[in-house]
Amino acid sequence: MAQAGVVLDKDQFNCPICLDVMKDPVTIPCGHSYCCECIQDYWDQDDYLGIFVCPQCRQNFSPRPALARNTMLADVVEKFKKTGLQEDTMSANQSFAEADDVECDVCTGRKNKAVKSCLVCLASYCDVHVQPHYESAAFKKHKLVSASKKLQETICPRHDKLLEVYCRTDKQCICYLCLTDEHKGHDTVLAEAEIQQKQRQLGDMKQSSQLKIQLREKEAQELRQAIFSLTRSARAASEESDAVFTELIRSIELKRFEVRELIKAQEKTAISQAEQLLDKIQKEITELKKSEAELEKLSHTEDHVHFLQSCQSLRAPPVLSALPSVTVDPNLTFGPVMTAVSDFKVLLQEVCQGGFVNIYEKGRHKCWCSYLTNNSSSVCSGTKLSSGSRSRHLQRRAHPRRK
Structure with a gap:
């Protein structure tokens, strides 16, 4: 059985960057293949951006992908060269001059491309x-x-x-x-x-330019590292501050619950005392009404003998017991508690304001932005307190505590 022939085209093995047969071919994650040196040089130009793009499909990679030699493609390219298919393909396709090419001055008819x-x-x-x-x-x-x-x-x-x-x-x-x-x-x-001298000058300029590029790339890398460290530190600080404030809020909630229970306990005690007093008053009212009913009945008796005898046996009306003064104003009842709560509010506000001023001052003096730029005052202005805000904080701290 005859084996089917495979027609190989030179363009199938061309590197899309240098347009020549691939040397030491490597394949990047998107599947496209290039000369190892070509793709390295291509990505070196974008190294300062930190984002690396496929020259064909424009897919982005970050960080820079590691390159591995495509052994199978390298073997195919090597066999392609050894079998002479590359030269046969080039000779089969006559190198005729195109519109932008230099034409051979000797050729007649259709001119070939001059080399x-x-x-x-x-x-x-x-x-x-x-x-x-x-x-x-x-x-x-x-x-x-x-x-x-x-x-x-x-x-x-x-x-x-x-x-x-x-x-x-x-x-x-x-x-x-x-x-x-x-x-x-x-x-x-x-x-x-003159050309040699100019080339030496261009070489010096190129070397100087490369040194400047390396310096800027180093600075860019340091800035990227600083930004990464700043972001990580800011995230850690935010999480830690959230934990601290959450604990403070939980503590305040606990104190609020305790004060509420204290007020309820005072309410229960006061109501119990008031109910006992009310029961005693009700009993006295009942006794007084009973005595009043007897007097009313006796006052309507027509039998003089019975009236006089009954008057002698009358009991003296009950004597009212001394009762404490009763007030119905709850503000008077819970006034001391509310005064203490208000004092605690003022004290807590003063402590918080003083603490916040201290936090802002620490943040201003330890600002990370000074690492990124010499003009830290302009970059870090967002972390400072304005003069008006600081004045308001100091004014609040200066207010006397309510007695």
Whole structure:
């Protein structure tokens, strides 16, 4: 049974970042694969943000994912290279010049894409037509550069000579003939020497820029760590303060219950005494009404003998016992308790206000924001008491306690 063939395309193994066949391929959590070096360099640019994005699907990762070599994909790419499919695919797809490409000046018909330009011939060549420059001794002194559409810009428009000299006085490239007329006596050097010097300067600037970037990245990392520590510390402080205030509220609730029970006990005792007194008064009223009824009956007796005899046997009316003065105003009854409660309220308010002022002062002097910025007074203004608030606190503390 014949085995079905599989057609492999070079683009299937291209890294989406460098657009070349993947080297040391790795796969990130979203499933896309890249060259290990390419994805590392790509994420290094976003390291200061702390958020890392897939270049294809734009999925975010935080923290930075660890990269592991994709062994299976690496083996397939290696076999792809060894079997020569990559070269066959490139040769099968003729490298014709597109709209933005440099065309070969030698090709006829549809032109191929140029890969090199000769500064002596002032022409561009494809892979095929550039070979004589490598093989023939006649082109040994010709200078090949990357294919460019701007070859004419390398020629002096006045003398039709190659621009090989740089005039530092006028800051422009010139040819050797320009040295004999308008640039005579100017500060000039070979263009290659100037390029080397500029490259060294650019290297120094790049190194300086990298050092600044590293410094800023270090500062950014320190700030992120400070923010994390501040957030964690603030959360812990909030939880601890909540626990303290919850305990205080529970204590106040307990005292409120105890005061309520005290008032109920006083109420019960007072009512019991009042009911005993009321029962005694009711008994006296009953005795007085009974005596009054006998007197009323005797006053209507027509028998004189019976009337006189009854008068002699009359009992003296009961003597009223001394009773304590009774008041019905509850404020007078529970006045001392309410006065004590009011005094406790004032005392508690004074203690709380003094404690809050102390808390705000401690928070102002121990503010974490001073670690994040030198101008801690502006950043941490939210944690300070305003002058008006502090004045109100001090005024409350100055009020005399109610007696």
